[in-house]
Amino acid sequence: MNGVPPLTLKFDPRTIEHLGVRMYSHVPNAVAELVANAYDADATRVEVRIGVDRSIAVVDDGHGMSRDEVADKYLHIGRNRRRAEQSVMTESGKRRVSGKKGLGKLALFGIGRVVEVTTTRMGSPYGTRITMSYQDLIDSDGDYRPAEESLLVDGAEHGTKVVLTDLRRKTPIDPEKLATSLSRLFNYTDDDFRLIVVDSKSGETEVSRERRLESLDQEFTWRFPNDFGDDDSFLVEHDVRGVIVSTVRPLRNVPRGVTLYSDGRMVNEPEFFGASESSHAYSYLTGHLDVDFVDALDEDVIATDRRALVWDSAEMETLRRSLAELLTRIGREWRTRRSDERKRRSRRRTGIPTEEWMESIRSRESRRAVEAVLDHVSSEDFDLTADQEATLIEDLHRLAPPYADYVWRRLHPEIQEASRTAYEGGAYHAAIVEGIKRYVAEVSRRTGIPRKNEADVINGAFGKNGKLKIFGKYLNAYDFTSETADNIEVGQHDLSAGLRMAFRNPISHEESEALQSSGALTYEDCLDALSILSHLMRRLDGAERR
Structure with a gap:
């Protein structure tokens, strides 16, 4: 239309506050975005360095970025990499891209007010460094220009280093806890990818998939797809894989429920997907499943903060129902296996063969009464220690010994x-x-x-x-x-x-x-x-x- 200015969609800089500060207020979640970027850059080693000056740096040996790539890709908020590059694979063609929304870089302002990015493209003699200030970004008119400098580097040097300073967090960062938290956010299976937390005092701490479960006092394990049943056809057809474990004691410092991952990154925090049966078992169950297919659906079903899936579609609802049915079955199996194991454990501790003991009591009513007491003693509702359970069984054995009718x-x-x-x-x-x-x-x-x-x-x-x-x-x-x-x-x-x-x-x-x-x-x-x-x-x- 002549003489009429074109319609323009404008962004308020405060949008950064909602997509960064509000959405990513925890260090592990924000750092995870940088780790994902490094993974997508085909890095083989990523270090999360905790500085003595209360800084956090994420350093990778990926292919890095040129100045043009920084301008066109990194500083392009909301750029969908897969759509823009017409590929779901990384540059090397060896990995599936784990990032997609182009909003992860905003997560950095959730934990630090100043972000410095230094990157060198593989094979280039020049590097680029930009420094972004959260306050300057908020005060801008929506057209923000970060501080920039060009660097002359060794031709063999490549990769990206992101340093976060002026942290919002006031308490020290525990490297062990950070490593454990990161292990719950990733499920990369590549043999050529290492993620390490580095601290000047404690040295290097490896982040691995095993770290999520290795500290647990595990009792039973279900491994998939091997332990899928006839009713789990949807999960089998969609190549769902993973492990679920139960612990000897109720979980305290580890999230209960099953975490879902897609292409190596968490897409749904631990939960039980609406399963309602055997709720007591859920105090003991944790694990993780890979549902890579959700990242390949036409509809984007992964929430921006990657903490929950969107279950609205028919296929996603089927996934949720299938997971609920799986966990319901595991809950039932857990109760049976737990009861049998407690009986075996009690037998080992007391030397009392429970089955033979019960069979020796000829009176059906008496046998049922003693069995009922045994079931209560071994019940998870009481949650007795092994010593307490053994003591009660020994006392019951004295009160109602083998061939109790005879003794009574x-x-x-x-x-x-x-x-x-x-x-x-x-x-x-x-x-x-x-x-x-x-x-x-x-x-x-x-x-x-x-x-x-x-x-x-x-x-x-x-x-x-x-x-x-x-x-x-x-x-x-x-x-x-x-x-x-x-x-x-x-x-x-x-x-x-x-x-x-x-x-x-x-x-x-x-x-x-x-x-x-x-x-x-x-x-x-x-x-x-x-x-x-x-x-x-x-x-x-x-x-x-x-």
Whole structure:
């Protein structure tokens, strides 16, 4: 239109404040942008140097930039490198470009007010240095010109050095913590790429993928794609890879959840993607997965600060749902594996074989009750230490030992000694027979009646005129009638004779098995008979010779 000025889109310099200071207020996230630039420049070694003057410098041996490239590329805010250069690969063609939005350079003002960039293009005798001041940038009218100088350099020199000074952070930077934080922001797998944090006091600290998990007391590990299941077809088809681990104790200083990476850079902070089952397990789970395909989608689904993906599209929603289902399954597997491992650990510490212990308790109700207590003791809800758990199991073992039904009957020690082997072997008729034999032997010893005939021993020992008085000591101490005493003496005889007649009469081995397999003689019948024998034996303990 004649005489009318063209429409112009203007940028307020304060935009830098929102895209830099507000979005990148943490040192690792801002430094990560420089590391990504170095990676995209095909650098093989990148050093993050912490200066004694409270400066941070990121130095790489990449191909560097010419002055024209600084002007047209580095100082071009919002330049999409992949679109501009029509390639997703770096200059060498060996790496996929990890940067895309062209906003990372603004991150530097989030941690330092002065940024100095010194760069030399590979093969050039000249280098370029620019210095940018955050305050000058904010005070400009939107057309900012940084300080510039040209440098004469060694022809073999190349790469870029970015120095951040006048830091906003007032506290010292811990090199170990910085290295660990950076390890969580990158997942580069190139063998020819090294990232190192350098400090004048502590020296060099390597940043590696393993650093994220190596300090953890790991318990279980899931490695992908090997541990994907039939329901993880979407993740398999999209070549998702990585590792998820669980720890022995709840995570404290390490983020819980799974971090997502694409082309070596974090694109989604640790989370569980909406998985709701087995939430207790999530206190123990962490890991990382590579979802490189999201960076190749037509739609840009990676947020500017690379802390979260945009889940709006159908494919991204399928990814989120698939991850949630995967973590739900891992949560269930964790509970099962954790429970089994705790049982094995307790068995090693206590020497108690839990499965055999439970199987030895014949009463279904009693067994279920003991199992319930064991499950509670081993439950993650209690989160006991191994020592605490072992102590409780040992106490429970004393309270409800193997063959607890047998022990709980409080059998007479002599009867228990005589019958234990047969009872624990499941030979219930033999257990009763051994108990009777021990009882008759003790009666014979006390009376002197030979054991040639068990009936003669019992008949001679008990009754009104037997050699042993079962109730004599009570008759003199209390005002019982003689009739009461006679009845008890006869009762001892009749119970002894009846028990012997019911179980001691010789029967063949096959008939004994038939009794048990048919249900005609159960472990409960055995315990009842041994309990009667114990009663008779305790009466015998207090017997007197006539």
